[in-house]
Amino acid sequence: MASRSSGPSGCWARLPQLLIIIIVATLLASGLFVALPLLRGRPDLPRGTSLILVEGNIVRVAADPAKEVFLVPLGGVGGATGEQTVVQVATGTPAVLPTAAATATTQPLPTAPPPTITPIPQASCIAFTNYTVASGDTLFSISRKFVTSIPLMARHGISSTSLIPAAVIRVPVGDPACCSGGWRPYVVEDGDTWFGIAAQCGITTDALLQGNGLASGAPLFMASVICIP
Incomplete structure (x- = not known):
């Protein structure tokens, strides 16, 4: 009876099977090593x-x-x-971090001041004079002839359509009866300030305010009538 050969050729025949077993075992070990931190339920934090x-x-x-x-x-x-x-x-337990107390305070947004309403000058400080419109008259030229201004005339219904040659218009002017002590009326123009008017008159701002019976910081409105020396 012939005997089976158990020489080196039999070992080489079983070598692929051994390699497959080693590779599978290596893959299983690597997967277990990677999955252990996840299975233990905690993150892998660095030292x-x-x-x-x-x-x-x-x-x-x-x-x-x-x-x-x-x-x-x-x-x-x-x-x-x-x-x-x-x-x-604690390890393995999800951490609930404390909520930090708010340290910043909410500042209210600044609100714009209400618009300044320009009051109509007092009737006691305004007088009316009749004027016959001449050819070529303009609102500016009339404002230079009288103690008045274009805004003051507009408040009393005088516009460029009113300037019809030979028409008679009633021009509002500063009333001299409002002023005393040698002072005269002045109609405030756009851009005027207490300081600027006082400088043109050669007096201090406080003296100008006192001459008009007003305290320091009083507002100055366009087309109002004040007294100047």
Whole structure:
């Protein structure tokens, strides 16, 4: 009876099977190594310390060799009283971080001041004079002939359509009866200020205000009638 050969040719025949077993075992071991941190239910944190942003605050995260996590304030471990202020997160348990208290206060938006209403000058400071319109008259030329202004005339119904040659119009003017002590009426123009008018008259702003019976800081309105020296 012939005997079966058990020489080197039989070992070479079984070599592919051994390689397949080794490769499969290696893959299983690698997959188990990668899946272990996930199966243990905790993140694989690096050793040492790192900075993270928690609820708008920057904190330092320190991991010890046992993978326990501590949240340490940036000012240091010890507070003003020397007590340690740390928050320990147990391994394998999801951490619920404390909510930081709001430190910024909401500032109300500034509101625009209400518009200034220009009052109509008092009737006692305005007089009316009749004027016959001549050919070539304009509102500006009439305002130069009398103590008045274009806005003041407009408030009393005089416009460029009123300037019909030979027509008689009633021009509002500053009433001299409003002023005393040698002072005369003046109709405030656009851009006038108490300081500017006082400088043109050669007096101080306080003296001009006092001459009109007004206190410091009184408003000045266009087309109003004041008294100047």
